Amino acid sequence: MKYIDEFNDPDLAKRLLDDIHATVTRPWALMEVCGGQTHSIIRHGIDQLLPSQVELIHGPGCPVCVTPLETIDKALEIASRPGVVFCSFGDMLRVPGSGKDLFRVKSAGGDVRVVYSPLDALKIAKENPDKQVVFFGIGFETTAPPNAMTVHQAKRLGITNFSMLVSHVRVPPAIEAIMTSPTCRVQGFLAAGHVCSVMGTQEYPALAERFEVPIVVTGFEPLDILEGIRRTLKQLEEGRHELENAYARAVPAEGNPAARAMLADVFEVTDRAWRGIGVIPGSGWRLSEAYREFDAEHRFSVGDITTQESSACRAGEVLQGLIKPHQCEAFGKECTPRNPLGATMVSSEGACAAYYLYRRLGGTPAPAREAAPVG
Amino acid sequence: MCLAVPGKVIEVEDRDDTRMAKVDFGGVVKDVCLAYLPDIAVGDYTIVHVGFAISKLDEASALETLALFESLGIMDEEFGDQWGRAAAEAGAERPAGTESVA
Numbered sequence: 392m393k394y395i396d397e398f399n400d401p402d403l404a405k406r407l408l409d410d411i412h413a414t415v416t417r418p419w420a421l422m423e424v425c426g427g428q429t430h431s432i433i434r435h436g437i438d439q440l441l442p443s444q445v446e447l448i449h450g451p452g453c454p455v456c457v458t459p460l461e462t463i464d465k466a467l468e469i470a471s472r473p474g475v476v477f478c479s480f481g482d483m484l485r486v487p488g489s490g491k492d493l494f495r496v497k498s499a500g501g502d503v504r505v506v507y508s509p510l511d512a513l514k515i516a517k518e519n520p521d522k523q524v525v526f527f528g529i530g531f532e533t534t535a536p537p538n539a540m541t542v543h544q545a546k547r548l549g550i551t552n553f554s555m556l557v558s559h560v561r562v563p564p565a566i567e568a569i570m571t572s573p574t575c576r577v578q579g580f581l582a583a584g585h586v587c588s589v590m591g592t593q594e595y596p597a598l599a600e601r602f603e604v605p606i607v608v609t610g611f612e613p614l615d616i617l618e619g620i621r622r623t624l625k626q627l628e629e630g631r632h633e634l635e636n637a638y639a640r641a642v643p644a645e646g647n648p649a650a651r652a653m654l655a656d657v658f659e660v661t662d663r664a665w666r667g668i669g670v671i672p673g674s675g676w677r678l679s680e681a682y683r684e685f686d687a688e689h690r691f692s693v694g695d696i697t698t699q700e701s702s703a704c705r706a707g708e709v710l711q712g713l714i715k716p717h718q719c720e721a722f723g724k725e726c727t728p729r730n731p732l733g734a735t736m737v738s739s740e741g742a743c744a745a746y747y748l749y750r751r752l753g754g755t756p757a758p759a760r761e762a763a764p765v766g
Numbered sequence: 767m768c769l770a771v772p773g774k775v776i777e778v779e780d781r782d783d784t785r786m787a788k789v790d791f792g793g794v795v796k797d798v799c800l801a802y803l804p805d806i807a808v809g810d811y812t813i814v815h816v817g818f819a820i821s822k823l824d825e826a827s828a829l830e831t832l833a834l835f836e837s838l839g840i841m842d843e844e845f846g847d848q849w850g851r852a853a854a855e856a857g858a859e860r861p862a863g864t865e866s867v868a
């Protein structure tokens with residue numbers, strides 16, 4: 392349990408919390424879409440500082456967690472091939488495929504490299520013309536423009552030994568899928584700030600209207616999250632359901648037009664399977680026809696993949712907010728960050744990892760909510 | 767990887783017809799592509815995601831965020847030794863050839 396004096400501005404945190412406590416008159420369930428926000432919430436105990444009627448449901452916004460098992464297995468298979476340099480962000484290294492992960496592929500002699508930026512992978516390709524250099528292009532709308540630019544550059548500079556294994560996902564179709572699910576309990580959304588830094592906010596008013604849910608664009612720092620929660624609860628109590636931007640310092644309404652133009656050129660919308668959840672129509676991007684030659688799935692035939700997900704893992708339910716991580720039988724027992732059964736236990740954005748790291752429940756159910764220290 | 771981290775633009779140049787910058791993230795300096803924020807200049811603060819500037823930010827907010835990230839160990843997660851961290855989490859030896867951070 393963390394206390395508000397650990398916030399960078401405890402006075403402001405207290406004012407926000409006081410206002411939240413004064414606002415709430417009945418039970419509400421909010422979903423934070425983004426895994427980075429989930430980590431911030433659990434790390435700072437924000438859920439435990441809220442009125443007991445307010446539940447935070449953790450959403451599916453962890454790209455590492457929702458990358459389909461089949462794609463992970465393809466990555467592992469390509470990375471194991473001689474002559475291939477497989478480049479990835481560091482947080483994919485321990486995501487379990489059907490049996491192994493990139494870390495083990497590297498330990499077994501595969502040429503797996505961690506890069507900070509997709510452009511680093513392109514540089515490796517330029518410097519190693521005799522190798523096939525593959526970049527694992529995952530992520531939400533924030534990561535898609537850097538990856539799009541990298542493929543665009545590869546084409547422009549004629550770097551033909553570069554390709555990308557693409558598994559991009561988009562937030563709005565996921566919100567739609569969550570809201571149309573029969574088990575949906577979500578009454579308001581904290582939308583992911585940096586996604587909106589790129590995409591702007593114009594995709595959201597129609598969703599807020601159609602499903603009668605407030606959607607509040609929210610940042611990642613504890614105070615940002617409190618402010619996002621406060622504004623969402625205000626709307627709910629007042630019977631409003633609008634798009635609001637609580638992260639205006641980094642999110643202009645139009646997003647980043649140059650990035651959006653590049654996305655439209657390099658990618659096209661496609662149906663995408665989300666690990667543990669299933670196919671969500673229109674929820675992904677793949678390389679468009681003009682860039683298909685840079686598609687690693689195209690370049691390397693990786694047929695015949697038989698995926699095998701751990702039968703104990705309930706990450707799909709965690710990602711849809713149907714259960715909390717510690718309600719999974721395997722949590723903290725068979726499944727730990729050292730020995731993860733599901734991707735949600737490894738990622739720095741995964742909900743299971745957040746609960747394990749910051750709320751050591753050791754597999755037991757959550758204790759009854761402690762009294763909030765304020766309000 | 768999902769995070770975007772604010773930093774200060776300390777140098778701007780064109781490389782292969784692309785606007786690039788050196789950005790200082792509280793001591794760690796990285797190459798950053800400015801293609802999506804072409805108007806940014808030396809001295810400005812920007813939010814950077816996987817080596818791309820995506821949005822401008824005022825100095826006070828940037829410094830506040832940097833201090834918070836530093837105190838939470840997030841800067842190390844973002845820029846530190848990824849293989850070492852993965853090895854520690856896995857309880858395994860770090861794979862051969864990963865001794866340098868990149």
Ligand code: SF4
Pocket residue numbers: 703704705706707709716719720721722723726727731732733734735736743
């Ligand atoms: S605790 Fe482990 S096994 Fe259970 S849902 Fe999370 S990742 Fe899967």
